[in-house]
Amino acid sequence: MRWLRPDYQNPGATAATSVPSQVEADLGPADEAESAAGPAPTGKAAWPKNMREQVAAVRSALAHQPLPAEAIAARFKRTPRAGVQAVLEALEELGMVVREDGAYRLQG
The missing domain is CATH 1.10.10.10 (Winged helix-like DNA-binding domain superfamily/Winged helix DNA-binding domain)
Incomplete structure (x- = not known):
């Protein structure tokens, strides 16, 4: 896992070198952008109460x-x-x- 702000998000972790996983290595530039955005939302949104x-x-x-x-x-x-x-x-x-x-x- 890569932390965007490691000193804030994971303060107790030791400094680790980032080694891309095989899945990341198989992704092309377009695939990386899609995976960074997260999965597409599925289903319907809840009606807000406010x-x-x-x-x-x-x-x-x-x-x-x-x-x-x-x-x-x-x-x-x-x-x-x-x-x-x-x-x-x-x-x-x-x-x-x-x-x-x-x-x-x-x-x-």
Whole structure:
């Protein structure tokens, strides 16, 4: 294991030389970047309990394309339809999102 900050993360360890494992040796440059980023997230995210985080999650979902409320809710575990709808209505009331043809988009 390589420590980014060994004196902070593993203060009791002795200085060891870093020898790449066979797996690291087999990886190409593109593979190393992917493995450094970690595994791709699987599954759905939990719906945040805090209103500020809920608003951020909905705005993040709308960042790239307009989506209906159902599609946003489907991104989360237990599909929080009522919570997503409440956040969208609040954002619409504040003028931060616009509803067009059943889909919501961020106001530009």
